[in-house]
Amino acid sequence: MELARLVVVFARVGILNELQYRVNFFFQILESAIALLTALISLALVFRHTTMLAGWQPAELLVVMGIYGLMSGIVQAVIQPNMVRLARDVFDGRLDYILTKPVDAQLLISIREWQVWRFTNVGLGLLVAGVGMIWGQIGFDVWQALLFVGMLLCGILALYSFWLILTSTSFIIVQIENLINLFEGLFAAGRWPVSIYPGWLRVLLTFVVPVAFAVTVPAEALTARLTGATLVLAVGVSVGLFVIARLCWRWGLSRYSGASA
Amino acid sequence: MSLQTDQPVVVVNNLSKTYEVPERDAGLLAALRSLVHRRVRSIHAVAGVSFTIQAGEIVGFLGPNGAGKTTTLKMLTGLLHPTGGEARVLGYLPARREPAFLRQITLVMGNRNQLQWDLPALDSFELIRAIYRLPIAGFRSTRDELIELLEVGDLVKKPVRNLSLGERMKMEIIGALLHRPKVLFLDEPTLGLDVTMQRRIRAFIAEYNRRTGATVMLTSHYMADVEALCRRVIVIHHGRVLFDGQLSGLVEQFAAYRTLVVTLAEHGIDLAAFGEVIARDGLRYTLRIPKAAAPLITARLLAEAPVVDLVVEEPPIDDVIEQVFAVEAA
Numbered sequence: 001m002e003l004a005r006l007v008v009v010f011a012r013v014g015i016l017n018e019l020q021y022r023v024n025f026f027f028q029i030l031e032s033a034i035a036l037l038t039a040l041i042s043l044a045l046v047f048r049h050t051t052m053l054a055g056w057q058p059a060e061l062l063v064v065m066g067i068y069g070l071m072s073g074i075v076q077a078v079i080q081p082n083m084v085r086l087a088r089d090v091f092d093g094r095l096d097y098i099l100t101k102p103v104d105a106q107l108l109i110s111i112r113e114w115q116v117w118r119f120t121n122v123g124l125g126l127l128v129a130g131v132g133m134i135w136g137q138i139g140f141d142v143w144q145a146l147l148f149v150g151m152l153l154c155g156i157l158a159l160y161s162f163w164l165i166l167t168s169t170s171f172i173i174v175q176i177e178n179l180i181n182l183f184e185g186l187f188a189a190g191r192w193p194v195s196i197y198p199g200w201l202r203v204l205l206t207f208v209v210p211v212a213f214a215v216t217v218p219a220e221a222l223t224a225r226l227t228g229a230t231l232v233l234a235v236g237v238s239v240g241l242f243v244i245a246r247l248c249w250r251w252g253l254s255r256y257s258g259a260s261a
Numbered sequence: 262m263s264l265q266t267d268q269p270v271v272v273v274n275n276l277s278k279t280y281e282v283p284e285r286d287a288g289l290l291a292a293l294r295s296l297v298h299r300r301v302r303s304i305h306a307v308a309g310v311s312f313t314i315q316a317g318e319i320v321g322f323l324g325p326n327g328a329g330k331t332t333t334l335k336m337l338t339g340l341l342h343p344t345g346g347e348a349r350v351l352g353y354l355p356a357r358r359e360p361a362f363l364r365q366i367t368l369v370m371g372n373r374n375q376l377q378w379d380l381p382a383l384d385s386f387e388l389i390r391a392i393y394r395l396p397i398a399g400f401r402s403t404r405d406e407l408i409e410l411l412e413v414g415d416l417v418k419k420p421v422r423n424l425s426l427g428e429r430m431k432m433e434i435i436g437a438l439l440h441r442p443k444v445l446f447l448d449e450p451t452l453g454l455d456v457t458m459q460r461r462i463r464a465f466i467a468e469y470n471r472r473t474g475a476t477v478m479l480t481s482h483y484m485a486d487v488e489a490l491c492r493r494v495i496v497i498h499h500g501r502v503l504f505d506g507q508l509s510g511l512v513e514q515f516a517a518y519r520t521l522v523v524t525l526a527e528h529g530i531d532l533a534a535f536g537e538v539i540a541r542d543g544l545r546y547t548l549r550i551p552k553a554a555a556p557l558i559t560a561r562l563l564a565e566a567p568v569v570d571l572v573v574e575e576p577p578i579d580d581v582i583e584q585v586f587a588v589e590a591a
Contacts, residue, residue: 009391013377013384020379097375099340100368101392102360108392254342 006103007111014114028117032069032124039065039191054196059136061192064219066129067152068191071214073121075159075187080180081113083163087170095256106249110160129222138223147221147231154238155214161238161245162210168245171252183209190215206237213237268352270444270476271314271337275346277500278307278332306332308500309346316443319470319477321491321508325586329500330480334446337478338368350444364393367442371452374421374433382417382432386439393440400439407435411465427458434462438469445469447479451486463489484578498586512575515585519555520574521548526567535562544569 018024043065047058056064086109089095098108132138140148166183170176186204190211194202206212217234220226284302285295307329314320324330335341336348339355339362348355353362376385390400408417411431421429430450438445447466451459463486470477481487487494487508494511496504504511521536525544532538535558536550550558555573562568576584 006391009388013380013388016384017377017379092373094373094375096335096338096340096368096370096373099358100338100363100366102363103392256340 003107006107010111011114014112015116018114018116025117025120028120032120035121036069036124036128039069042191054193056193056195057136059132059138060219060223062132062135063129063138063222064193064215065191066125066127066132067219067222068215069125069128070122070152071125071155071159071190072187073118073123073125074156075163076121077115077118078111078113079160079163081115082110083167084176084180085109085113086167087176090170090252090256099253099256105253106164106246110164133222140222140224144221144224147226148218151213151218151221151226151231151234154234155210155218158210158213158234158238158241161241164245165241165248168248168252171255187211187214193219210237210241269313270316270318270351271312271478272349273310273312273333273337273346274348276307276310276333276336276343276348277305277345278329278336278341279344280304280306305500307336307343310497310500310502311346312495312502312505314476314478316476317470317474318493319466319479319490321487321494322478322480322497323487323494323582324480324497328497330497331448332500333497334368334448334478334480338366338446339363364440365442366444366446367437367440368446369434369437369448369450371430371447371449374429376421376429376432376436378422379420381419382421382436385421385432385436386417389436389439395440403439403441404435407438410468411435411461427454427461430454430458430462434465441473443475445475445477445479447477447481449481450479451481451483459483459486460489466490484582488578496582496585503585508578511585512578512581516576516581517552517584518549518576519552520576521550521555521559521562522546522570522572522574523548523562523566523568524570526569530566532562532566535566 043058043061046053051058053061089098098105101108166179167176169179186209189197189205194205194212194216197205213234217226217230220230281301282304283295284300285291310329310333322330322333332341336343337350337355339358342356351362351365353359355362376382386404408414411434413428413431416424416428417432421432424432434450451462454462466477467490469475479486479490492507494504494508495502496511504514523532523546525546528544532546532548536548538546539549540547559571559573562571
């Protein structure tokens with residue numbers, strides 16, 4: 001398959017690139033460890049006062065936290081670096097080279113950067129989620145596991161689309177760093193299930209920044225909370241966001257004139 | 262869409278491109294005002310350009326900065342949509358960016374690189390192979406042929422960041438030609454390179470054109486590039502074609518002067534009566550004379566002055582070009 005083949009080739013080169021900077025690996029481990037520790041402390045603090053948070057038990061919240069780590073790992077490893085690079089290329093006109101290639105340009109701009117060390121967070125996130133599952137003695141069957149993977153993929157698609165929509169604005173706005181900070185701030189809310197937030201914020205985290213679909217919904221699938229309605233909504237919103245992202249990208253391209261000479 | 266062999270490779274008909282650019286006066290107040298009320302100005306970067314290029318030609322595309330060269334190249338490579346008119350390359354409309362079209366062209370920009378900075382060029386070549394889906398055997402033989410032609414040898418195994426500017430450009434050129442494109446758009450391929458490296462790249466382009474019959478469209482600020490490679494030049498200025506034809510014709514048409522280098526046998530002769538003396542080195546004088554009067558003045562000089570040696574020269578192409586643009590601007 002064309003897509004998989006190109007992804008593999010680009011990932012290989014991306015990894016080769018990153019291997020040049022081995023020190024990053026150790027810093028990344030340190031950074032991930034600190035982030036995890038802070039998250040665990042905040043979790044412990046909350047449960048000194050209560051044993052249940054909006055219907056979620058401590059072990060289940062650990063699962064949410066693990067999935068949050070996994071998702072932010074994916075965003076940091078692939079999605080964000082590619083989008084930052086896209087914004088830079090739009091700015092200095094290097095996108096020209098992408099546009100003269102006989103492959104879908106959106107595909108190419110989405111798979112060029114691979115910050116492999118960031119996958120540490122993915123591993124750590126899986127570990128934390130696993131510990132939560134064991135601690136809470138949360139069992140799951142094959143069907144649930146499939147649902148979980150499916151919801152993860154929907155979540156990744158939603159996050160990717162959201163990022164592409166944001167980055168497509170770089171065709172008219174030069175600075176996207178502020179947008180990145182904004183995203184990171186909002187995404188941090190995904191550490192907790194969105195059901196703990198007040199209504200307006202929940203809507204924001206569901207339909208504007210797809211945190212709910214990226215983190216809470218996969219966690220729901222794993223903890224037998226997922227309803228049919230949520231499932232349909234998750235698939236619908238992900239695909240819908242992807243279509244909107246594609247349109248935004250096309251619109252951005254039509255405005256692209258390349259940095260002159 | 263297929264292309265007949267006898268059809269021109271590039272057909273440009275009344276092509277134009279207008280940019281809308283925001284405009285404001287200097288100063289804080291004007292900047293604040295422009296936040297609310299944005300004024301835009303239309304810039305006619307390309308204003309009705311027409312030409313055709315046959316298969317196998319090497320055409321030089323000349324013009325000062327901002328003349329519309331790069332904009333035209335970008336429309337021919339599908340990066341920009343024309344505002345008006347039509348461009349066809351190999352029978353395709355470039356702006357549609359059909360894969361079948363993009364597979365047959367390439368774009369090299371002297372001021373931008375596409376290779377992976379931290380990796381040896383060989384790794385980047387593999388990426389390009391994947392993008393164009395080149396069969397491994399053909400890819401290797403093309404790659405090795407290009408490596409040999411450009412004499413880069415083992416440099417392909419060094420990280421690109423450790424290469425000199427010229428070496429890097431050679432790698433860029435290899436990367437741009439791996440898919441054996443039929444049409445090459447080269448935008449300032451020798452920019453910033455030293456004279457030796459420029460000459461190497463030039464020789465390579467000529468050899469590549471000879472071997473593959475590829476059509477080449479080249480922009481350069483270095484007239485030496487154009488003189489060495491292009492029999493035909495298209496001069497563009499203010500978005501319009503000023504001249505399209507043989508390089509020699511350009512000199513013929515636009516050089517209003519001839520340069521006369523005269524060596525005299527003795528001192529004390531005033532040559533100002535024959536023309537404008539622009540340089541003097543002992544008994545050697547350089548005169549500038551109107552082209553039309555050249556035969557007459559030469560004859561007079563030979564008859565009236567003790568001439569040891571006399572050479573009539575065409576002015577350097579750079580001067581001619583400069584003159585073309587000066588005349589146009591006036």
